[in-house]
Amino acid sequence: MLSVFPGTATPDTAVWLDLLRPDAGEVARVEAATGLHVPARAELLEIESSSRLAERGGALYLTYPAAKRDDDGETRVTPVGFVLSRERLLSVRFDEMVAFDSFAARCQAGERRAGGSMEVFVGLCETLIDRLADVLEREGEGLDRASHRIFRHGAKGAPPPRRADAELRAVLRSVGHAGDLISKMRDTLLGLGRMLPFVQVAAKDWIPAELRPRFKTLRADIQSLTDYDAHLANKVQFLLDATLGYISIEQNNIIRVLTVVSVVGVPPTFVASMYGMNFEGMPELHWHFGYPYALLLILLSAVLPLVWFRVRGWL
Numbered sequence: 001m002l003s004v005f006p007g008t009a010t011p012d013t014a015v016w017l018d019l020l021r022p023d024a025g026e027v028a029r030v031e032a033a034t035g036l037h038v039p040a041r042a043e044l045l046e047i048e049s050s051s052r053l054a055e056r057g058g059a060l061y062l063t064y065p066a067a068k069r070d071d072d073g074e075t076r077v078t079p080v081g082f083v084l085s086r087e088r089l090l091s092v093r094f095d096e097m098v099a100f101d102s103f104a105a106r107c108q109a110g111e112r113r114a115g116g117s118m119e120v121f122v123g124l125c126e127t128l129i130d131r132l133a134d135v136l137e138r139e140g141e142g143l144d145r146a147s148h149r150i151f152r153h154g155a156k157g158a159p160p161p162r163r164a165d166a167e168l169r170a171v172l173r174s175v176g177h178a179g180d181l182i183s184k185m186r187d188t189l190l191g192l193g194r195m196l197p198f199v200q201v202a203a204k205d206w207i208p209a210e211l212r213p214r215f216k217t218l219r220a221d222i223q224s225l226t227d228y229d230a231h232l233a234n235k236v237q238f239l240l241d242a243t244l245g246y247i248s249i250e251q252n253n254i255i256r257v258l259t260v261v262s263v264v265g266v267p268p269t270f271v272a273s274m275y276g277m278n279f280e281g282m283p284e285l286h287w288h289f290g291y292p293y294a295l296l297l298i299l300l301s302a303v304l305p306l307v308w309f310r311v312r313g314w315l
Helices: 024-034 098-109 117-151 161-202 209-275 290-311
Strands: 002-005 016-020 053-056 059-069 075-084 089-093
Touching: 002 024, 002 098, 016 024, 016 098, 016 117, 053 161, 059 161, 075 117, 075 161, 089 117, 098 117, 117 161, 117 209, 161 209, 209 290
Parallel strands: 016 089
Antiparallel strands: 002 016, 053 059, 059 075, 075 089
């Protein structure tokens, strides 16, 4: 799909052309109208710096990996490319992205002045960074909720033991999903952080003076978001360790109970098997109080280990 801005323009006069999953006909039409090469998906997937940031024929070819969470909660990286020249900006993407749609809607509504290609590029970067900030803020709030669920475990108001393990596993999955998104967001921020200085240097002769402070602000915002992303990554690791620690404690408690039960059951079993042999020479065999004596001995052999475990603090 090809969108041109301003909406009344044609591909050869538009300031911004947004290509979403372009087909061969749209690519050929744009290349013929603009004289610019439209990178294919395979080109945008290249990871070398020389492929992601390049200057060819007076135009800048820029690529960065964008983190995207699907409807099913899975996070993946989708490539986004820009072709920036003095006259126009081409954006090439293969997935729906909220930031692009939002910026396009604001341009169509007149909330954003189209201006030149560089002004559109800066405005689009500002929208992208605002979107990244919103996502990181949401993930931070989600991690705060996960932290509350983890550390209320065992405290007043905690779920009963039969549900505690299932809840901890659910928290572990949610924290893992958040960590996956946060790690991919770091790649996105690094890509944008490398792209802006490259544009500043390569296009220094045709960046309007009024846009230079906005470049500086963008770079500062990216640095602050990168620091916050690192903070969230550390928090994810901490919560994962805490969750695994609680799961390990629950499993150890189960093993401890089973161990105590097995140990407590050994002495009574020994006493009962001994008096169940029914040998003729057993002194208690014909004793009137032999049966209650054996029962009392079985009871004491079970209680004494429990008392010993209690004294040692194992129960």
